Amino acid sequence: MGRILRSVVGGVCALVIAWPAAAQQPALAGRVKSVTGDAFIVRAGASIPIQIGHDVFESDGVRTGASGRVGLTLRDDTRVAIGPRSEMGVETFRYAPAEGRLALALRFVQGVAIYVSGRIAKLSPDAVRLQTPSAIVGVRGTTVGVQVEP
Numbered sequence: 001m002g003r004i005l006r007s008v009v010g011g012v013c014a015l016v017i018a019w020p021a022a023a024q025q026p027a028l029a030g031r032v033k034s035v036t037g038d039a040f041i042v043r044a045g046a047s048i049p050i051q052i053g054h055d056v057f058e059s060d061g062v063r064t065g066a067s068g069r070v071g072l073t074l075r076d077d078t079r080v081a082i083g084p085r086s087e088m089g090v091e092t093f094r095y096a097p098a099e100g101r102l103a104l105a106l107r108f109v110q111g112v113a114i115y116v117s118g119r120i121a122k123l124s125p126d127a128v129r130l131q132t133p134s135a136i137v138g139v140r141g142t143t144v145g146v147q148v149e150p
Contacts, residue, residue, distance in 0.1 A: 026057040029093035030074035037084070038065030061089040064111065078104065078118030086111020091131070097123055105129040108146045115144045 032054040040047040041054060042061035048054075050070060056062070062070055064086045072080045076095045082088055092105035102124040106115065108131065121128045121142075132148050 026059045027093050028075065029056050029058050029060070029090045030072050030078070031055055032070060033073045033079075034069070034071035036069045037067030039063070039068040039070045039082075042089075056090060058090050058093040061087060061109075063087045074104070074118060076104070076118035076120045078120065079116040080106065081114045083112035086113060088113055092129075094127075095120060102127040105131060107131040108148050109133070110148045110150045112148075113146045115146065117142055 032050050032052055035050045035052055039050040040063045041050055041056065042048075042063055043057070043059075047063070050062070056072055056074075062072070062082055064070060064082055064084055066084055068082075068084055068086075070082045072082070074080070074093065074095075080088065087109040088111075089107040089109065090105075091107050092103045094101045094103040096102070097119070102120045104120045104127060106129075115130060117128065130144060130146065132146065
């Protein structure tokens with residue numbers, strides 16, 4: 001009986017310790033659909049080489065080298081294409097339409113990108129923001145080309 005009690009207590013302690021880490025996991029924003037050349041996910045300060053199918057989370061950045069190009073599809077069917085020598089960050093991603101939680105903020109740091117709006121822009125246009133170092137653009141369901149000079 002003592003061993004069973006220790007096992008149960010040990011299991012509960014492991015869950016209590018693991019729970020905060022699981023609760024702090026950033027929201028899954030989407031996936032990498034295409035990649036060519038040098039391209040990286042920047043997560044918690046580390047650069048991870050991108051592969052097709054790679055998950056992209058809220059708070060991730062995407063950076064490309066001189067030959068890099070990346071195509072992303074977010075969970076709401078937003079599409080973003082990022083060209084060479086570019087950097088973009090997923091600042092906010094919330095897609096829970098049944099709960100009324102919709103938000104998308106992308107930060108374009110440098111380079112070129114094309115944004116094609118998805119369901120968040122259709123359901124709640126005010127919930128979408130595209131940020132550059134010199135402007136913030138509200139989106140009303142459209143395609144936007146962005147070029148940010150370093």
